Amino acid sequence: MKVLAEIRDQYEDVTEQNRREAETWHKEKCESITQEVAFSTEAIQAGQVKIVELKRLVQGLQIELQSLLSMKVALEGTLAETETRYGAELARLQGLIASREADLVQLRTEAQHQDVDHKKLLDIKSRLEQEIATYRRLLDGDGPEIKSPSPKPPTTPEPFSSRRVKTVIEELVDGKVVSSRVEEQEHPV
Structure with missing residues (x-):
């Protein structure tokens, strides 16, 4: 029985030593884990703060993006409206220019006709003045000789007149x- 008591004592000593070692190991592990948990908690809190800041930044950027997209749509609408307005104004001005060019061609043609008519009238006036001078001489008795009527002066050919029409052709896309x-075309008048 003595042997059993010794074995039991040895066993109890070994058990007590294992328990103490296990308690020491457990304490060390708990302290280590507690430090890790404290460090992890700080890291988690810092990460959560960073996440909150980044979420605020993302929300601010999304609001700014929406604002810029709205501004872009508004500016595109304004641009389209301006292009339409200036396109219509340009078309109106081109029509006005074409009308003025047509008026100018007509005025030139009329001026040419008036010039021809004026030259004819000057020719008739000159012949009438010669005839009046001849009749005056005859009435005054300057001479019995009767001059034969002056031959008809050669007629000048009528100047060639034409009408020039300019057409502005534009191709519009959007x-x-x-x-x-x-395009310019010349038509005889």
Whole structure:
């Protein structure tokens, strides 16, 4: 029995030593884990603060993006309206220019006709003045000789007159002028 008591004592000593070692190991592990948990908690809190800041930044950027997109849509609408308005104004001005050019061609043609008529009238006036001078000499008795009527002066050929028509042709795509050309045609009058 003595042997059993010794074995039991040895066993109890070994058990007590294992328990103490286990308690020491457990304490060390608990302290280590507590430090890790404290460090992790700080890291988690710092991460959560960073996440909150980043979420605020993302929300601010999304609001700014929406604002910029709205501004872009408004500016595109204004641009389209301006292009349409200036396209219509340009078309009106081109029509006005074409009308003025047609008026100018007509005025030139009328001026040429008036010039021809004026030359004819001057010719008739000159012949009438010669005839009046001849009749005066005859009435005054300056001479019995009767001059034969002066031959008809050679008629000058009528100047060639024509009408020039300019047409402005523009190709529009989405209200923008992509090409423009002027066609000019001359028609005899």
